[in-house]
Amino acid sequence: MRIGELAARAGTTTRTLRYYESRGLLPTRRGSNGYRTYDEDDLKLLRQIRTLQDFGFELEETRPFVECLRAGHPEGDLCPASLAVYRRKLGELDALIGELQAVRAQVCEQLVKAEAARDELAAGAEVPGGPEPVCELGGRTR
């Protein structure tokens, strides 16, 4: 299999494959004409990288998985180093999600306050039955 076919089968581009190779993640054998040659194992390896990338992993973080596969394990996450990356990522995700929720709460508060100030100015003939439950917590915004 040549680079174009591999890229197509993995849903990516040849540029990406060459980039991975330059980073030492995707090994390469060459045919007599100088063309890169790949097999099914390379496809599996590549799909492992792509999956992790889709999760938001940096390329370097996929390296343990790649090396695990190359070491002959059936899955890239059966090695301790890969599990460590999973755990570290979970921690980062939790931290990030927490920060984002805090920001959300702040933005939410600002919005409510600003709307209240606006309504206060435009308070002509209104029935004060509660201004409106805008900006609920928990993601139910619409």
Place this chain on the structure above:
Amino acid sequence: MRIGELAARAGTTTRTLRYYESRGLLPTRRGSNGYRTYDEDDLKLLRQIRTLQDFGFELEETRPFVECLRAGHPEGDLCPASLAVYRRKLGELDALIGELQAVRAQVCEQLVKAEAARDELAAGAEVPGGPEPVCELGGRTR
């Protein structure tokens, strides 16, 4: 007030102020010596930008707030355009948080599966009372 003092009082750098100016966000008057001159209003404006930046707003998204302040309003978020940015941002935050939680769940699942596979291989003399409640949902990871 000159650029260095303004930067210090806003907790940022002169480079940042000149950058904002180049983006048309921070207006500039010049003294007779060519130095930039700022007043308290500029500080307020700058702090508005910085607060939004800390929230993760892009510079362009701070523009409505800046213009609102420059239009003479006491707060940058008292204008409809600013409120619209708040709301849009809330939507983006909710979407992002949702995606991250989905990713978290996936990573979590992978971790559990991989650990189970590992333990299965190393299953010598273990008491099967439940492998261990790893990777709880809801951010309580430690």
Place this chain on the structure above:
DNA sequence: CGTTGCCTTGACGCCGGCGTCAAGGATTAC
């Protein structure tokens, strides 16, 4: 008068993960 410290503009660097163009060789299709 020199030194130190602030100011000026201009321009390149960085990060990550590629996109995209260039110039040429190999293969395949007709």
Place this chain on the structure above:
DNA sequence: GTAATCCTTGACGCCGGCGTCAAGGCAACG
């Protein structure tokens, strides 16, 4: 034969928000 398609390496571009260095002006202190 030749045109179209694949492949090769190399190199610059992009995004956002600045950091950082360069070369020089203005101010203030001793």
